[in-house]
Amino acid sequence: MTRSILRLFVASLARRRLASALSLLAIALGVALGLAVQLIHDAALDEFGRGMRTLAGEADLQVRGGRAGFDEGVYLALARRPEVAEASPVVEIEARLPGRATTLRLYGIDVFRLATVQPALMPRATANDARFAALAPDAVFLSTAAQQTVLDSPLQPVLTVQSGVHETALRVAGMVPGAGVGQSLAVMDIAAAQETFGMLGRLSRIDIQLAPGVDRAQARASLGAFLPAGITIAPPDAPVSETTALTRAYRVNLSMLAAIALLTGGFLVFSTQWLAVVRRRREFALLRALGMARRTLMRGLLAEGGVTGLAGGIAGVALGHLLALMAFVLIGGDLGAGYFASTRPTLQFSPWLIAGYLALGVIAGLAGAWLPAREAASMAPASGLRAGAADTAVHALGRSRLRRAVACIALAAVACLPPPIAGIPVGGYVAVAFALAAAVLALPSATALAMHVASGGRGVIWRLAHARLAAAPGQSIVAGAGVVASVALASAMAIMVSSFRVSVDDWLVSVLPADLYLRASSAGASGFLDADALARIRANAGVDFVEPVRAVDLRLIEGRPPVTLLARSVSRGWGLPLVSGSLHENASALPGVWISEAVADLLHLAPGDAMTIPFDGQAVQFSVGGVWRDYARQNGAVVVDLDTYRRLSGDDRINDVAIRLVRGASADTVAAALRDLFGAQTVEIALPGEIRAVSLKIFDRTFVVTYLMEAVAIVIGLFGIATTFAALTMARRGEFGMLRHIGLGRRDIGMLIAVEGALCAAVGVGVGLIAGGSIAWVLIEVVNRQSFHWSMDIHVPFSGLLLFSLGLVGLAALVARLAGYRAMRQRAVLAVREDW
């Protein structure tokens, strides 16, 4: 039984090598892309999680504040609570390294407290060094990964870090052997870290081990009640789940793209199986006549699809691991999106994951083979044995499915309505799936319509091709379903990315109005400017107006990473890219806060609402003045007036300064003067044009993966054209032979096939573009809005899409002609003698 299935069915895969290979490849690519995305992300998240576990050690709970930290008195009080067995204070610094682009994560620790709570961070002095090195105020210990990234040579004795605009030389006193290979971090004494980085009296984190028998949830509640505002207490894996929450949308997005690649692969299996079934109708009829059961026939044909899927799955799993490995080497664990700084993930093998993706490949193969198998099994043996039966099967596919298509469109529209589930825009993805289904179902009707509209041509080749497609719209489904899916995907992504890019570009222009920007370091890192530095900038010749910005982290939203608080002038300064509200303080007595769309979405706030923001342990009431668009901080950001911020926090440091120059002053000259003032390595000075260029470059890098996936989907779509035409020209040998007899040249036949391919593709592209447009709308208005909480203005890249469509139609013509080369060979002339 199994052997007969192998011989009668699966062996047929080897006979149609091109089609089998392309189907296999398509499935392999779909599986590979999906698996690679998951592998990469899992590895990155895993490493990130391992990092967090390394740092948290055996802690039961962690107390965390923003980057600015909290009063160390919290530690002294917490350590004496009966629930707490052990507590370990940590000062976390994102140390800016002068002259380097990367920062170094540095932990100020109490070496005596580490052993119980975070043994992995235990520093080890290199031989012959002082025994008290771990306590020495200038000693720093580097993990292996950090040594490799921040030291020019392993023997480099001194590491220079920046605090404010000042540099401090630290002695590299040893290693952090427990950190593991993937963690780039440094450790120094907590007192030294507080002093070096201006954190006197402040802590970033306290890791807590609970006394035996104390319930974690109860302890969390009882300790949390006693903590000042703005400080959270949570299990140590909270940062992992926070980051998971943040990256989930991004990961799901990529997985969806991979799923569409897999879906396209499934379509391809469907095409090739359908054609194979059509061609082998007489073979099946004979088998049935000889006594093969309907079920056996069906099973055999499904086995063909399953085997293709399995082989594709195996190839895809291998390829996926390879892709993931390459991605680690080339673009890093976050696929260029910047979520996992300072972790260096390594590839993990997970049998379950591999089995899952293999199963996906098999499912795609089986699903693709299902309809053709059912069709073949339901055929009456007698009719199948008759000559000329082949074409009728293709005709059967051409039945109008317009009603179902309309139903799918309606369902897609409804699916856009519900809110996201656990941060994932499930409805949006469902809508995308329905839109794709509608497009494929509408293909026969669209073909008929298109052929009706385009019935004017005179040339014999046009007339023949047109007649063929008009009479057999089923062929367009077989050949064009993959094209529709891939074009819909690619055009949707193109429209979405283009809208995004144009919006980001506009946004960059509006958030970078000054002539020159100076920054000591990014929000979290250790560089900052003080009042003195600000005065020195103001005093510079050529500087007209200076607007300082302070950026700090703020724990505002439960279960999410900290949001960024930007303190700057609002109504007096350079505006914000508002989407609602106004820049003026409203009439209420409360100070104003302007929130980014992410904060507005996550906290359900609108202009005029009241909002509580913790300042140095105090909860302060603000009134929401407006909502602004922020593409830079997916975590969310809030803007408050700088004076208000200083009054409430007592913090008068500055991160960024926006500088307007006096008329006629040269930005380059002023930049050079400022560099001389602070030292080229301690501050970054940038022109808005440079910032814009860099930002757009990062933007483009983020979308590299999506471009890659689109390209793959397009290639798979073209495979569909190729296999269909390869098979159809075999089936139509007699027809082509007759045409050669009555006077069509060899090239004319080639042209006929090309025109048919182009027509098929044109219809597919047309339907795909319409579907793509609607999917783009769903992506922009539903998926992006719900995943990332940012809005954008729709911008359709018409000329690009036109070029793409023409190119694709041309490619389809070429592919069809290449696939149909057999029909053009001399021997084909003789095919008229074959009894069809």
Added chain:
Amino acid sequence: MLRIEQLDKTIAGHPPRALFRALDLQVAAGECVAIIGESGVGKSTLLNCMAGLETMDSGSIRVGDTELAGLDDDALSHLRRDHFGFVFQAFHVLPHLSLRHNVAVPLWLQGRGGAEADRLAARMLERVGLGPRADDWPQHLSGGELQRVAIARALVHRPSVVLADEPTGNLDPARAADVLDLLLSSVREAGAAGVLVTHSRAAAQRADRVLELKDMRLSPAMAYSA
């Protein structure tokens, strides 16, 4: 109208096999010649050579004033387009074209589209007795009817030569006789030179002349000549 002189052809193989040696044939306008012979002697190959679909080793094939030897694929295609009509055993009526359009295809090939082509095709269909079904689809036709469509297609553009390869091979004897009569009368009426390849002596008998392909040459089939 069709003149073959000293045609030599050897087909590749191990060892190569000579099919024709100094083969001669002349068919006048309005004349129908039937060629019979054992399976595998090269009847179809001879037909293909006449249509320029297979090359000869040496000799001459002329259609009207045109010598086929030395013409390239394009020229041969044009020649076939203008001067040849074909009828096949398997009909080869395109399933995705209506009967009228199937018949009109040779006219389209000559660049004569539109109303004229439709009119001429309709007239040809009337001639073969399918006039009222001009807009029907091939799926609804019987084998004999399909072959009538094919005959209409073979003659619609007034070819000089009509080549028929076992035109009745897929038909039952009664149908076959009808279709063959229609073919021969149509060819004669059109003043074309007709060449009919068949293994059926009954069919061959209806032609003006019957030649047998044997020993690499054509010779009158004695049993059936007058």
Added chain:
Amino acid sequence: MGRDTRGILAAALLWLALWQTPAAFGGAGVGVMSYPPVIAGRALSFPRDHGAHPGYRTEWWYVTGWLRDEAGRERGFQLTFFRVRPPLDVTGSSRFSPQQLILAHAALADPANGRLFHAERAERVLPPLVAADAGNTDVKLHDWRLAWSAPAGAPGHYRAHVQAGTFAFDLELTPDGEPLLNGDAGFSRKASAPEHASYYYSRPQLKAEGQLRLQDAQHVVSGKAWLDHEWSSEIMPPDASGWDWIGINLDDGGALMAFRMRNLDGAQIWAGGTLRMPDGRVRILAPDALHFSVRRSWRSPRSGATYPVEMELEIAAEGAQPARRVRIAPMMDDQELDSRRSTGAIYWEGAVRVFEAGASAREIGRGYLEMTGYADPLKM
């Protein structure tokens, strides 16, 4: 293991802090500290000198003793708080600044167990969690504490509180009189060179009463204990490899402290002691008045070190005082403490009985014996 590993790791710093000479430190930021010298003639003043002396390099409060539980079982206990001023050039104003470290070590000798239970801790001084009061004895390391308390009208006592994984104790230790000043009115020389000396007094015959938890069993205990308080800057002479020390509460109400410094050959290079008579008279024992001789040795199966667990001590006659010979025998042989994994330091610190040497072999007292430098020379 778990929480107790902390002790082992912390002990690394403990030993290094105690026994590393300043000259061994190099590198930026770890400068040569100047510690106040220990000089003769400085009169000790109480209660001030019961408290911490943060300027000096090393200081310890060392409590040892014998406890008897309600069932009559006898166990030894030891609790030590070290205060260390590390040789670091730390000037910072951070509250976490590691200018003073507190290290603590507790052990329980239970013959039923056959070896010691012990636990260690180390912290930087961070009031109120970790502190050493300068006004009177009050050393605290989270929930471990040794503090003097004198409720109004009461004579006052020490309170020793320890919570370790396998054991815990909470004892009141009441002295029977004034502190016993060792050496020259508390100036205790450790070598022929005068700079190797400490300020050193003992409180023998402490009446101990309180609670003891061993694994899961709670016991009410009472017994006799001994407290040493000693501070110094450069205690150990360079040619010494280790020391032997005893502190014995004699049954007649007297007390005996004796120590000797050994060189690498095991020879005695210095010795000293104090003998308090039952009537309160005190005899300071000069180096040549003390002679230790080995009676029986025990080889540790773990470290391979051989300790003279039974010794005879001969105290020479002086004036009206006759010569005395006593035999020191351990409660159990294995009272070795192994901190090799973290510090390389292995030593023996255990409960001993003292017998009259000679024919009568009468037990005359109980106390503690400490032997260092037998596994490896104690690096100083």
